[in-house]
Amino acid sequence: MISIKDVKKIYSSRQGKVTAVDNVNLEITEGEIFGVIGYSGAGKSTLIRMLNGLEIPTEGSVIVANNEVSKIKGGSLRKARQEISMIFQHFNLLWSRTVRENIAFPLEIAGVPKGQRMKRVDELIRLVGLEGREDAYPSQLSGGQKQRVGIARALANNPKVLLCDEATSALDPQTTDSILELLVDINKRLGLTIVLITHEMHVIRKICHRVAVMEGGKVVELGPVLDVFKHPKEEITKRFVQQVTEPEETKETIEHLLELYPHGTVVQLGFVGEAAEQPLITNLIRHYHVTVNILQGKISQTQNGSYGTLFIHLDGEKEELSKAIAYIESQQVGVEVISNA
Amino acid sequence: MLETLLPNVNWEKMIEATNETLYMTAISVVITFVLGLILGLLLFLTAKGNIWENAIVNKVISSVVNVFRSIPFIILIVLLIPFTKLILDTMIGENAALPALIIGAAPFYARMVEIGLREIDKGVIEAAKSMGAKTSTIIFKVLIPESLPALVSGITVTAIALVSYTAMAGVIGAGGLGNLAYLEGFQRSRSDVTFVATVIILIIVFIIQFIGDSITSKLDKR
Numbered sequence: 201m202i203s204i205k206d207v208k209k210i211y212s213s214r215q216g217k218v219t220a221v222d223n224v225n226l227e228i229t230e231g232e233i234f235g236v237i238g239y240s241g242a243g244k245s246t247l248i249r250m251l252n253g254l255e256i257p258t259e260g261s262v263i264v265a266n267n268e269v270s271k272i273k274g275g276s277l278r279k280a281r282q283e284i285s286m287i288f289q290h291f292n293l294l295w296s297r298t299v300r301e302n303i304a305f306p307l308e309i310a311g312v313p314k315g316q317r318m319k320r321v322d323e324l325i326r327l328v329g330l331e332g333r334e335d336a337y338p339s340q341l342s343g344g345q346k347q348r349v350g351i352a353r354a355l356a357n358n359p360k361v362l363l364c365d366e367a368t369s370a371l372d373p374q375t376t377d378s379i380l381e382l383l384v385d386i387n388k389r390l391g392l393t394i395v396l397i398t399h400e401m402h403v404i405r406k407i408c409h410r411v412a413v414m415e416g417g418k419v420v421e422l423g424p425v426l427d428v429f430k431h432p433k434e435e436i437t438k439r440f441v442q443q444v445t446e447p448e449e450t451k452e453t454i455e456h457l458l459e460l461y462p463h464g465t466v467v468q469l470g471f472v473g474e475a476a477e478q479p480l481i482t483n484l485i486r487h488y489h490v491t492v493n494i495l496q497g498k499i500s501q502t503q504n505g506s507y508g509t510l511f512i513h514l515d516g517e518k519e520e521l522s523k524a525i526a527y528i529e530s531q532q533v534g535v536e537v538i539s540n541a
Numbered sequence: 542m543l544e545t546l547l548p549n550v551n552w553e554k555m556i557e558a559t560n561e562t563l564y565m566t567a568i569s570v571v572i573t574f575v576l577g578l579i580l581g582l583l584l585f586l587t588a589k590g591n592i593w594e595n596a597i598v599n600k601v602i603s604s605v606v607n608v609f610r611s612i613p614f615i616i617l618i619v620l621l622i623p624f625t626k627l628i629l630d631t632m633i634g635e636n637a638a639l640p641a642l643i644i645g646a647a648p649f650y651a652r653m654v655e656i657g658l659r660e661i662d663k664g665v666i667e668a669a670k671s672m673g674a675k676t677s678t679i680i681f682k683v684l685i686p687e688s689l690p691a692l693v694s695g696i697t698v699t700a701i702a703l704v705s706y707t708a709m710a711g712v713i714g715a716g717g718l719g720n721l722a723y724l725e726g727f728q729r730s731r732s733d734v735t736f737v738a739t740v741i742i743l744i745i746v747f748i749i750q751f752i753g754d755s756i757t758s759k760l761d762k763r
């Protein structure tokens with residue numbers, strides 16, 4: 201669906217040249233939710249803006265939905281843009297138009313006749329859950345509602361690709377979640393390809409299938425979200441992953457747990473993918489003579505499975521304990537015995 | 542009662558002069574609006590980083606605008622006498638004032654249009670582009686509607702300036718309340734005539750201001 205080949209973007213300014221995007225190669229498949237994460241200035245916006253021709257690459261080619269966006273101009277670029285929609289951090293709605301009129305705008309641009317336009321707008325308002333706010337002006341809406349208008353507007357002409365430039369960065373955590381849910385819903389229902397850029401790892405975790413990590417204009421790490429969470433390779437990726445992993449894993453907590461439970465065994469379990477969804481604890485209690493006490497832990501969902509860690513305390517006969525631990529190990533769960541009392 | 546207080550006022554002449562002032566103001570406001578809007582749009586669109594970025598065109602329009610904006614109006618009228626004669630074949634009457642009024646006010650308004658357009662969020666223009674909008678669509682469906690309150694309040698200020706310009710033009714020979722106040726009031730020392738003409742001009746200004754303000758606040762949905 202999207203093919204980015206040897207793309208470079210160099211800005212020349214009075215202070216010199218800035219290589220904003222440096223030799224990036226990416227293939228994004230149809231129906232995928234693809235995330236790009238990086239710190240400020242990494243070149244994320246520049247990259248995504250080359251996908252709809254708002255920026256032209258200095259070198260390389262960008263093909264989106266069979267259009268060579270990096271080459272086409274004028275009418276054919278405008279036509280292509282109707283299939284490559286975009287939503288923005290600051291929503292970019294026209295304040296002089298109502299919700300309905302804002303959503304109708306791309307339809308006016310595409311030359312859809314009035315009757316059809318109104319019908320389509322009503323569909324979109326229902327799709328994004330803005331019933332009853334049709335005649336409000338943007339200034340009368342909350343941030344989340346404004347982004348819903350932005351999404352409805354972006355979907356109006358049935359695009360093949362949706363580009364999201366920090367679409368949730370101006371929203372509070374709850375509103376962010378509801379917008380992310382809406383994006384997943386749209387992706388599933390309409391089979392839309394979504395490219396999303398962000399500096400927040402939990403956004404990637406919640407909705408992306410694959411992620412590219414950008415630093416200094418380059419893609420330094422790329423892979424399915426779960427793999428990247430499991431085995432982050434680059435230093436910068438590890439830092440991003442830490443944003444969403446729990447503080448329970450710190451040394452102090454472990455020491456604290458050992459003090460609290462002088463008898464038995466404290467075990468740290470690492471779950472990834474399928475394993476996280478098995479009834480491990482139930483099996484443990486049913487089949488072994490041990491008491492199980494869940495101390496703390498957290499399981500997080502990603503689009504390709506769950507991952508997380510769990511601290512449990514096991515107590516019982518020595519023999520039963522070792523059998524129980526052997527069982528856990530056989531379950532494709534990472535086990536680390538922290539103490540043997 | 543009025544006769545004793547204002548013995549020299551010829552109401553028929555006063556009404557005629559008011560009509561002439563209104564006529565000069567109305568025509569010049571309409572033409573100034575169109576011309577200023579075009580110039581302002583050109584100034585904005587040819588500026589750096591914009592759709593029609595063109596340093597030369599921008600510089601030329603900008604200089605012309607600045608020059609005409611800086612010439613005091615009374616001097617502009619005199620300077621424009623040959624030009625007016627050429628196109629209208631007369632120096633007397635309401636129409637004779639129009640070229641000077643428009644050339645004096647349009648550059649003034651063009652700058653206000655430019656400022657209004659610059660206040661539009663760049664992101665909104667970019668959003669329209671990302672939807673595949675043509676430049677004409679961006680002008681008529683984004684730039685003008687999104688800056689409309691500024692365009693209206695700008696034309697209000699310009700219209701008020703034009704009322705006072707008409708009065709100055711009257712002194713040179715165009716008709717209107719300025720002409721009446723000068724010839725009948727000042728030169729013949731009939732201060733009641735000057736007084737009434739001034740009051741009428743003030744009323745016109747207040748009405749323009751009131752209409753402009755209410756339209757502006759009605760349009761502004763921000």
Ligand SMILES: Nc1ncnc2c1ncn2[C@@H]1O[C@H](COP(=O)(O)OP(=O)(O)OP(=O)(O)O)[C@@H](O)[C@H]1O
Nearest residue numbers: 211213218220238239240241242243244245246247
């Ligand atoms: N129009 C421009 N002219 C010159 N330099 C630019 C321009 N746009 C971006 N840059 C530079 O390119 C680099 C990448 O910018 P970009 O906006 O793509 O970063 P980003 O990853 O989106 O950052 P943020 O998270 O802050 O939005 C920066 O160093 C920036 O200064």
Ligand SMILES: [Mg+2]
Nearest residue numbers: 244245246366
């Ligand atoms: Mg950015």
